[in-house]
Each structure stands twice: as C-alpha cells, then as structure tokens.
Amino acid sequence: xxxxxxxxxxxxxxxxxxxxxxxxxxxxxxxxxxxxxxxxxxxxxxxxxxxxxxxxxxxxxxxxxxxxxxxxxxxxxxxxxxxxxxxxxxxxxxxxxxxxxxxxxxxxxxxxxxxxxxxxxxxxxxxxxxxxxxxxxxxxxxxxxxxxxxxxxxxxxxxxxxxxxxxxxxxxxxxxxxxxxxxxxxxxxxxxxxxxxxxxxxxxxxxxxxxxxxxxxxxxxxxxxxxxxxxxxxxxxxxxxxxxxxxxxxxxxxxxxxxxxxxxxxxxxxxxxxxxxxxxxxxxxxxxxxxxxxxxxxxxxxxxxxxxxxxxxxxxxxxxxxxxxxxxxxxxxxxxxxxxxxxxxxxxxxxxxxxxxxxxxxxxxxxxxxxxxxxxxxxxxxxxxxxxxxxxxxxxxx
Amino acid sequence: xxxxxxxxxxxxxxxxxxxxxxxxxxxxxxxxxxxxxxxxxxxxxxxxxxxxxxxxxxxxxxxxxxxxxxxxxxxxxxxxxxxxxxxxxxxxxxxxxxxxxxxxxxxxxxxxxxxxxxxxxxxxxxxxxxxxxxxxxxxxxxxxxxxxxxxxxxxxxxxxxxxxxxxxxxxxxxxxxxxxxxxxxxxxxxxxxxxxxxxxxxxxxxxxxxxxxxxxxxxxxxxxxxxxxxxxxxxxxxxxxxxxxxxxxxxxxxxxxxxxxxxxxxxxxxxxxxxxxxxxxxxxxxxxxxxxxxxxxxxxxxxxxxxxxxxxxxxxxxxxxxxxxxxxxxxxxxxxxxxxxxxxxxxxxxxxxxxxxxxxxxxxxxxxxxxxxxxxxxxxxxxxxxxxxxxxxxxxxx
Numbered sequence: 001x002x003x004x005x006x007x008x009x010x011x012x013x014x015x016x017x018x019x020x021x022x023x024x025x026x027x028x029x030x031x032x033x034x035x036x037x038x039x040x041x042x043x044x045x046x047x048x049x050x051x052x053x054x055x056x057x058x059x060x061x062x063x064x065x066x067x068x069x070x071x072x073x074x075x076x077x078x079x080x081x082x083x084x085x086x087x088x089x090x091x092x093x094x095x096x097x098x099x100x101x102x103x104x105x106x107x108x109x110x111x112x113x114x115x116x117x118x119x120x121x122x123x124x125x126x127x128x129x130x131x132x133x134x135x136x137x138x139x140x141x142x143x144x145x146x147x148x149x150x151x152x153x154x155x156x157x158x159x160x161x162x163x164x165x166x167x168x169x170x171x172x173x174x175x176x177x178x179x180x181x182x183x184x185x186x187x188x189x190x191x192x193x194x195x196x197x198x199x200x201x202x203x204x205x206x207x208x209x210x211x212x213x214x215x216x217x218x219x220x221x222x223x224x225x226x227x228x229x230x231x232x233x234x235x236x237x238x239x240x241x242x243x244x245x246x247x248x249x250x251x252x253x254x255x256x257x258x259x260x261x262x263x264x265x266x267x268x269x270x271x272x273x274x275x276x277x278x279x280x281x282x283x284x285x286x287x288x289x290x291x292x293x294x295x296x297x298x299x300x301x302x303x304x305x306x307x308x309x310x311x312x313x314x315x316x317x318x319x320x321x322x323x324x325x326x327x328x329x330x331x332x333x334x335x336x337x338x339x340x341x342x343x344x345x346x347x348x349x350x351x352x353x354x355x356x357x358x359x360x361x362x363x364x365x366x367x368x369x370x371x372x373x374x375x376x377x378x379x380x381x382x383x384x385x386x387x388x389x390x391x392x393x394x395x396x397x398x
Numbered sequence: 399x400x401x402x403x404x405x406x407x408x409x410x411x412x413x414x415x416x417x418x419x420x421x422x423x424x425x426x427x428x429x430x431x432x433x434x435x436x437x438x439x440x441x442x443x444x445x446x447x448x449x450x451x452x453x454x455x456x457x458x459x460x461x462x463x464x465x466x467x468x469x470x471x472x473x474x475x476x477x478x479x480x481x482x483x484x485x486x487x488x489x490x491x492x493x494x495x496x497x498x499x500x501x502x503x504x505x506x507x508x509x510x511x512x513x514x515x516x517x518x519x520x521x522x523x524x525x526x527x528x529x530x531x532x533x534x535x536x537x538x539x540x541x542x543x544x545x546x547x548x549x550x551x552x553x554x555x556x557x558x559x560x561x562x563x564x565x566x567x568x569x570x571x572x573x574x575x576x577x578x579x580x581x582x583x584x585x586x587x588x589x590x591x592x593x594x595x596x597x598x599x600x601x602x603x604x605x606x607x608x609x610x611x612x613x614x615x616x617x618x619x620x621x622x623x624x625x626x627x628x629x630x631x632x633x634x635x636x637x638x639x640x641x642x643x644x645x646x647x648x649x650x651x652x653x654x655x656x657x658x659x660x661x662x663x664x665x666x667x668x669x670x671x672x673x674x675x676x677x678x679x680x681x682x683x684x685x686x687x688x689x690x691x692x693x694x695x696x697x698x699x700x701x702x703x704x705x706x707x708x709x710x711x712x713x714x715x716x717x718x719x720x721x722x723x724x725x726x727x728x729x730x731x732x733x734x735x736x737x738x739x740x741x742x743x744x745x746x747x748x749x750x751x752x753x754x755x756x757x758x759x760x761x762x763x764x765x766x767x768x769x770x771x772x773x774x775x776x777x778x779x780x781x782x783x784x785x786x787x788x789x790x791x792x793x794x795x796x
Binding site for chain 1: 659
C-alpha cells in the first residue's frame with residue numbers, strides 16, 4: 001500500500017501548484033525578455049575564455065573566494081553602479097545573490113517580524129506583496145504620480161503612523177523604471193523621500209532591477225548615492241532584465257553591518273559560479289553596448305504595446321507612457337474588475353496580470369492591469385491586445 | 399549622521415559572520431573537490447554547443463519550460479538514476495534545485511514545524527543538524543556501524559518514541575558514501591530500515607549527494623527504488639561532488655503530491671539556467687567516464703589521507719576505511735575534545751571539522767573529527783596531517 005507522505009505535511013502550507021501547462025498564445029505576464037537580444041554568442045565566448053582560464057577553481061565552493069561572490073563580478077557591479085548610476089561603490093559592499101528574489105528574502109529576513117509594517121508604492125511588484133503578506137507584515141501603500149512616490153502622501157502616512165505609535169521598518173521603492181508603472185523618480189523627489197524617511201527613522205529598500213532599461217539611457221543617481229548621512233539604504237539589482245531572466249544572478253549593496261548579517265542568512269553555499277563567471281567575463285566588455293541595443297528594441301515594443309492599447313481600447317483605457325522596462329500599467333473605468341476578466345482572457349489565449357495582485361490596496365488595483373511586452377513579437381503584441389479588447393467587449397466591460 | 403539600520407533588525411538573528419579571510423595552508427574541511435579533475439574543457443565545449451543551439455530561450459524564465467527545471471537535465475538525472483543506481487525514474491518526478499541545500503530546506507519546509515522530531519544518523523551532515531536546530535526540531539541520533547544505520551537501534555528508538563506518543567516526521571539518511579563515515583549501506587539493511595519506518599508511519603529522506611563517488615563504482619539500489627509500496631521516500635542528489643561544488647545544481651525526486659507542494663515553496667524563479675544547460679549537455683555524454691576517473695583520483699587521495707593519519711597518529715586514532723567520497727571520520731580516545739583543538743590547529747595552519755558539529759549528540763561526537771581530502775594535494779595531505787598530529791602532541795592529547 002502506498003505511503004501517504006502528505007499526512008505528515010505541516011498544516012499551514014501555501015496551496016500546491018499543478019503541473020506546468022505551457023504558455024498561452026499571447027503571454028503578457030512575467031519578466032521575460034526579447035529572445036533575439038539574448039547575447040548568447042557573447043556569453044558563449046565568455047564561457048570559453050573564463051572556463052579555460054579559471055575552470056579548475058570551480059573545484060572549491062565560491063570558486064575559492066569570498067562567499068560574497070565572484071570578485072570580478074562584484075568589481076563589475078561596483079564599477080557599473082558608479083558609471084551608469086552615479087553611485088560610487090566598494091566591491092566589498094556587494095553581495096551577489098541567486099536572483100533578486102533572494103535579495104528580497106534576505107532583506108526581509110534581517111528586518112521583518114510578523115506584525116511589522118512596511119510602506120510600498122501603491123502599485124508595486126506582486127511578488128514582494130505576496131512575500132510580505134506571508135510574513136504577516138502590514139503592507140501600506142503610498143500613492144504615486146508620474147514621478148513616483150508622492151512625498152506629500154508619504155509625509156501624511158508617516159505622521160499618521162507616528163501618531164499611532166507605528167514605525168514602519170522600511171519603504172520599498174522601485175524608483176527607476178517603476179514596476180508596474182514604468183516611471184522614473186527625479187532626484188528632487190528622491191531627496192524628499194530620503195529626508196522624510198530619515199526624519200522618521202525608516203530605512204529605504206531600493207529595488208533597481210529594471211533600472212538598466214531606461215529608454216533614453218539617463219539614470220538618475222540612486223537613493224543609495226543620495227543618502228548623504230549614509231547607512232539608510234539597502235540596494236538591490238539584477239542581471240535578469242539586462243541580460244536574461246533564466247540566469248539567476250542579482251546583487252545587494254549595503255554597509256557591512258547589514259551585509260554581514262544578511263550573509264549569515266544566505267545559507268545556500270553560494271550563488272552559481274558558472275553564471276557569475278560568464279556574466280563577469282561578458283559584462284566587463286560588452287554590458288553598456290548590449291543594454292543600449294536592448295533598451296532600443298524594448299522601446300520599440302513599448303511603442304507597439306501602447307499603440308495597440310490605444311488602437312484597441314480607445315478611451316476606455318488610460319496609461320502613462322513608460323520611461324523604460326518591459327511593462328505598461330493600464331487603468332480602466334471605475335467599476336471594472338480586471339481579475340474577473342483573467343479567465344475569459346486566458347480562454348481566448350491572452351494572459352495578463354490583474355491589477356489587484358500588483359497593488360498594496362487590492363480594491364484600488366481592481367480596475368488596473370499590467371501588460372508585459374519584453375518577450376512577444378510586435379505582431380503578437382498587436383494581435384493579442386486586439387483579442388484582449390474583444391474579450392473586454394464580450395464581457396460588457398468596455 | 400549615519401543611519402543605524404541595525405537598530406531595525408529583528409531580535410532573533412543568528413550571529414553575523416566576519417569578512418572572509420581566505421583558506422589556511424592545510425584546509426581539510428568543506429565539500430571541495432580535486433582541482434585537476436574539474437572537467438572545464440568539456441563544460442566549456444558544452445556551453446558553446448548548448449548556447450548556440452538554445453541560447454535565445456534564456457530570454458524566458460526557466461528557459462521557457464517547466465519550473466521543475468531544464469527538461470534535458472531532468473531526463474539525464476532520471477536516466478542516470480536508473481543506470482547507475484537501479485532506480486527507474488520519471489523525469490516528471492524530478493525537481494531541479496539550486497544546490498542540495500535548497501533540497502534540505504524544501505523538504506523541511508513541507509514537513510517540519512517547531513517541536514517536531516527527526517531521526518538522523520548519529521554522525522551526519524553538520525549543515526543539516528544546524529538547519530533542524532534552527533527550526534526548533536528535536537534531533538535524535540541512531541547509531542551506526544560499518545554498514546550504516548543499526549536497525550536494532552532504530553527499532554528501539556521508534557518503539558520508545560511510540561510508547562511516549564512521539565512520531566518522528568522522517569529518518570534522514572545518507573546511505574551511500576555516508577557523511578562523514580564514508581560507509582555504504584547494503585541492500586538488506588536498507589530493507590530493514592524501510593520496513594521499520596513504514597511500520598511506524600515515518601518517511602525516509604534519502605540524501606545521496608556523494609553516491610556517485612563510490613570508489614569501486616558499485617552503487618546499491620536507492621531507498622527510493624526499494625520502496626515497494628511507494629510514496630515513503632523523498633530523495634535528493636547533487637552535481638556538487640561529481641562535477642564541481644561551485645556549481646549550484648541539485649535535484650529532488652519525489653511523488654507529485656510531495657514535489658508539487660515543495661514547488662509552491664521554491665519561490666526563487668528557477669535554478670540558474672546556464673548551469674543546468676551546460677550540465678545537461680556535458681553530462682549526457684561524459685558523466686560516467688568523468689566520474690570513474692574522478693573516483694579513482696579520490697580513492698588515491700583517500701589512501702593518502704588514511705595512510706597519513708596512521709603514520710602520524712598511530713594507535714591514538716581509529717577510523718573505518720571510507721568506501722567512497724571525500725572525507726574520513728576519525729575517532730580518538732575517550733576524554734579527547736577535538737573542539738578544543740580547532741583553534742591551536744588553525745594557528746598551525748590546519749582546519750578540520752570537530753566531531754561535535756557533525757553529530758546528533760555533541761557529547762558523543764566530541765572525541766571525533768572529520769578530515770576532507772578532495773581538494774588538497776597528496777603532499778599537502780601528508781604535511782598537514784603531520785602538523786595536526788604535532789598540535790595534538792603539543793596539547794598533550796596524544
């Protein structure tokens with residue numbers, strides 16, 4: 001008789017998923033990227049050269065070096081933060097992680113307990129909201145405008161919380177190519193947010209995962225660079241969006257007091273060394289050119305997506321033009337519930353992210369949705385958005 | 399003034415580590431492998447061929463496939479389990495993970511709560527003991543002989559626990575090339591352990607991470623293969639020992655009811671794809687030959703290590719000859735405390751694993767230690783063991 005191991009499961013597990021069923025015809029979800037712009041030729045040359053030179057060092061965990069990550073990769077990251085984002089960085093303040101999701105887990109692991117409060121942007125990365133909720137953390141949304149966090153609203157929130165004796169642990173912000181709105185926060189706004197946070201003793205968790213994909217190539221200085229007093233910002237970035245998401249290499253930048261504590265929680269015996277070595281070898285000579293080319297392709301796809309939304313939905317949909325990245329955030333009339341449309345859309349072959357899952361306040365997000373355009377071709381984008389609009393019409397929503 | 403983020407830390411964190419300080423002259427710890435036998439030429443050829451063929455699929459998470467892992471790698475793992483360990487396996491029952499440490503975390507995440515009990519081998523992998531203790535799990539050691547778990551003692555333990563109303567969740571075993579003893583459990587013993595566990599409704603967690611490194615190449619069938627009724631065993635393996643530890647690719651094999659639930663906890667957006675692709679490409683044509691060659695080199699190093707221990711320590715040290723792997727488990731006289739010798743040894747340039755950390759019962763392990771021989775050269779092994787014996791003599795222990 002078969003043994004029933006499920007009878008031994010702990011009782012509070014999240015729902016198990018089903019078998020993976022493949023992608024629908026028009027997949028507008030997920031951080032996938034443009035297939036024609038994965039620099040696999042360069043990556044493969046890099047693999048040959050770095051493995052020939054240093055392959056035997058794979059015999060040791062962390063290729064015989066620091067568990068902070070492969071030194072040449074940390075040096076590239078530090079140099080790139082300085083040259084691309086005006087953020088002078090010591091490679092000793094960099095921790096390479098197994099994708100930026102591990103960065104989220106490490107920051108949360110060090111700072112958060114059940115019952116804590118965190119401020120996030122009203123529309124933000126759904127995976128972060130889900131993580132915070134699983135930890136039993138109170139998630140409070142701060143309103144956004146086209147320049148990101150509205151500092152007037154942030155001030156109100158912080159004062160209200162202080163009056164109630166609540167001190168949030170950190171403000172989670174995606175300031176450059178905000179997910180999902182695609183906005184870029186100007187320097188002045190960053191300085192206001194930093195000052196308010198400092199006044200209230202709140203840390204900043206700056207998620208810069210999409211920042212390399214600004215369409216016009218101009219990246220403002222990071223919060224971490226603008227943090228004059230120092231110590232207030234923990235920063236994370238990733239190669240998933242700039243090189244390829246199937247690689248799992250991200251990074252954290254923080255002062256040692258924070259980084260050393262996060263390392264005590266990173267008990268995975270290091271991040272995959274071949275990916276680190278290949279990335280370091282490739283990126284040190286090709287990164288800027290590659291990202292320039294990729295951003296220009298994505299800008300074209302962004303235009304195709306926004307044009308298709310305008311053509312197919314007309315006045316029923318509104319959005320702010322993204323300044324970079326791989327997604328657009330679309331808002332419909334009061335009363336629309338995009339969550340209810342996910343199933344009929346999928347049946348018609350279209351997948352999108354309903355806004356509730358990408359919003360600190362599900363009710364606020366209900367009439368919104370996120371459309372990703374990095375992976376599908378321009379033709380797939382046009383057709384798929386047309387099909388989606390048909391579903392909206394069939395359902396009597398527009 | 400600098401912002402003090404440490405004031406926001408949650409209160410129950412493990413101690414933060416210091417900066418990495420490099421390896422000592424004679425490093426006999428860690429799962430490092432032989433530097434001359436990393437097949438980096440083959441890995442680099444594999445990288446070129448697989449990236450040229452499928453590189454653009456890196457643009458999607460999980461290279462556009464199932465989050466269970468790169469399909470050709472799961473097929474290789476399944477085929478290899480059948481041909482090398484008499485374990486017919488469906489690739490759909492394989493989950494590729496980011497190193498076997500993630501496998502431990504996923505199994506524990508699904509099965510364990512604080513207050514649960516787990517049975518481990520009296521001498522076992524230190525990283526597992528540390529994980530179980532952090533989870534607040536009661537760790538009970540079952541005695542070993544040269545054939546692994548003593549089923550008479552296991553029977554006693556299970557009956558005593560049943561009488562006290564305690565039902566352990568699982569038995570954690572490393573049956574083939576046991577860590578740290580290097581023993582291989584014969585089939586009859588496996589069947590006895592399985593039967594006892596089934597009688598008491600206890601699952602088996604089979605960790606086969608070192609199993610490819612049996613010196614004589616003969617691997618018994620796994621617990622998973624011997625589990626006639628089915629459903630009782632969750633199995634994990636790794637490429638860290640057979641290919642290179644700096645790669646972070648391991649795997650879990652379990653029935654879907656268990657695997658699907660573990661996948662709901664694996665929220666890392668997949669395991670690094672380049673490492674999976676390169677491994678699959680390389681291993682499918684070179685794995686058996688490579689492992690045969692590697693095991694023969696390791697057997698030589700094992701002989702060097704055990705000869706050195708005998709030459710330098712004489713009757714003061716005893717050990718059972720490992721049947722495979724990269725470590726030997728050495729026992730000293732009653733009253734010796736190897737933990738106290740770690741510091742003077744390190745000052746003399748020698749690092750070893752004190753036995754207490756590798757034992758379910760720290761007191762039992764105190765007079766034992768683990769010496770790893772995969773990475774150092776034969777000459778380094780000889781010299782280092784000599785230096786270690788000098789330290790033992792200087793400290794009046796032998």
